[in-house]
Amino acid sequence: xxxxxxxxxxxxxxxxxxxxxxSTFQNPILLAAGTAGFGREVAGLIDVxxxxxxxxxxVSPEPREGNTPPRVAEFSGGMLNSVGLANPGLDRxxxxxxPWLERNLGSARAVFNVVGSVxxxxxxxxxxxxxxxxxxxxxLNVSCPNTDRGGEEFGADPSVLAELVRxxxxxxDKAVIPKLAPxxxxxxxxxxxxxxxxxxxxxxxxxxxxxxxxKSFEAGTDGLFKxxxxxxxxxxxxxxxxxxxxxAVAKVSAETSLPIIGIGGIREPNDVVAYLEAGASLxxxxxxxxxxxxxxxxxxxxWDRPG
Numbered sequence: 001x002x003x004x005x006x007x008x009x010x011x012x013x014x015x016x017x018x019x020x021x022x023s024t025f026q027n028p029i030l031l032a033a034g035t036a037g038f039g040r041e042v043a044g045l046i047d048v049x050x051x052x053x054x055x056x057x058x059v060s061p062e063p064r065e066g067n068t069p070p071r072v073a074e075f076s077g078g079m080l081n082s083v084g085l086a087n088p089g090l091d092r093x094x095x096x097x098x099p100w101l102e103r104n105l106g107s108a109r110a111v112f113n114v115v116g117s118v119x120x121x122x123x124x125x126x127x128x129x130x131x132x133x134x135x136x137x138x139x140l141n142v143s144c145p146n147t148d149r150g151g152e153e154f155g156a157d158p159s160v161l162a163e164l165v166r167x168x169x170x171x172x173d174k175a176v177i178p179k180l181a182p183x184x185x186x187x188x189x190x191x192x193x194x195x196x197x198x199x200x201x202x203x204x205x206x207x208x209x210x211x212x213x214x215k216s217f218e219a220g221t222d223g224l225f226k227x228x229x230x231x232x233x234x235x236x237x238x239x240x241x242x243x244x245x246x247x248a249v250a251k252v253s254a255e256t257s258l259p260i261i262g263i264g265g266i267r268e269p270n271d272v273v274a275y276l277e278a279g280a281s282l283x284x285x286x287x288x289x290x291x292x293x294x295x296x297x298x299x300x301x302x303w304d305r306p307g
Contacts, residue, residue, distance in 0.1 A: 015303055018052070020259040020281045021137045021175035021200055025052040026107050027303040028272065029296055032263055032286030033057060033113040033139060033179075034081075038097040039105065045293040049106025050300050055139055055203075055261075055284055056097070058115040061124045063089035068230030075212050078238035079287050080228070085115050085144070090125055094132070101134045109136040111177070114168075117147045123167050130172035137175035139261075140168065143206050155181055158193035165197040175200035177261065182208055182244050184251060191255045201259040203284070205248045207235025238287035241265045246278045253279025267295065269302050 018025045033055040036042045048054060058064075064086050072081045088096070101110050112135055116122040122140060129135050142155030142164065155161050161178060168176045178194050180187060182205035191202065211233045213225045227233070245264025252260055262280030266272060267288040275283045288295045 018281055021111075021177070023109055023136045023175075025109055025282060027052045027300045028276065028280075028282045029300045029303065030055055030111070030261065030282055030284040031289060031296055032284035033141070035286040035289050038093070038101065039110075040097070040100050042289075042293055043104060046297045048104065049108050050297050051108045052282060052300070053109035053111060053136065054105075055111045056113055058085040058087045058113045058141060059090060059093050059125050059129070060085065060087055060115050061090050061121050063087065063092065070228065070230050073212050073214075073228040073234070078236055078240040079290070080210055080212050080234040080236055081207070085141070087115075090128060094128065098129075098132050098134050105134065110134050111137045111139050113139045113141055113179075115141045115144050117144065119148075119164060119167055122164060123171055126168045126176070127171040130174055135174060137177055137200065138168065138172070139203050140164065140176060140178045141206070142178050143181050153181070155190060158186075158189045161190055162193040162197040165194045165199050169198035177201050177203055179203035179206050179263075180248070180252070181206045182241075182248050182264075184244075184248060187248060187251055188255050191252050195256050195258060199258065201261070201281075202252055202256070203261040203263055204252050204280075205241065205245050205264055207237050208241065208244065209233055210236035237264070239265045239267070242271060242274075246274055249275060249278040249280050266299075269299065272299060272303075 018028055029052045031054040034057050038056050039048045039054050112129055114122050114125045126138055143153050145151040146154050154164050178199055180202055212228050214228045242265025249260055249262045259281040261282045261284055262275030263284045266283050266285045272283050285296045
């Protein structure tokens, strides 16, 4: 449960609905990509329709099994994950997840996270999902390896990022939102390139690389220390990302007037306020919701309280 000491309580002068990405979000609280599936996975625990929206787990043209388990490991103060963008594939999403969202999302909005290995993968997903009324916008995971460029991430080169954004914008009139990695040195160039290519805004930030090790009790390992994740390294999320996320949002906000979704380490109202003050229009809660699924709806209720 969220408890904010009175001495630290922060208020916002105007707690209203947020008009961004061509839509109205009833509050700024979203569920971050990969932490709540397509919403149905947490529907028995929280009222998803009470939130500003949900950013879905990744969608690719074909189903992906994801990385070798274990895929998640906690460490002191945070979490490491290496899910591998596991998802049921585009056909299953259209046939199974879209109808559920139409029935159950209420006033909340659905932003679909999109992944791929080549440009055409993203374009295929955006083209088909763009025809669905349940889809408000697209978040492009540009940390995926581009197989046409030897595995370089789509977001690593501003010109490649711009090409990806441009091609997605050509096939939809819905908002296209690149999700940027927390590379503060190169983030300004990426923002400029993506903005000029038609991006409607940005999600800031993605996870940072990390590893964690533990004593193995598997047969034949002799108790040696090994990675606690099945695929080796992973992405760091949770409280360790808060300061980095705020810094990145402030930097992006200084480069563009486009709306920003702030992501990283959000657990309590003060964190939401900090991101909004840094320049975000919306925020996405991830790891905190995995630890306590009630956190996002409690933040939404806090937003609606007077004062």
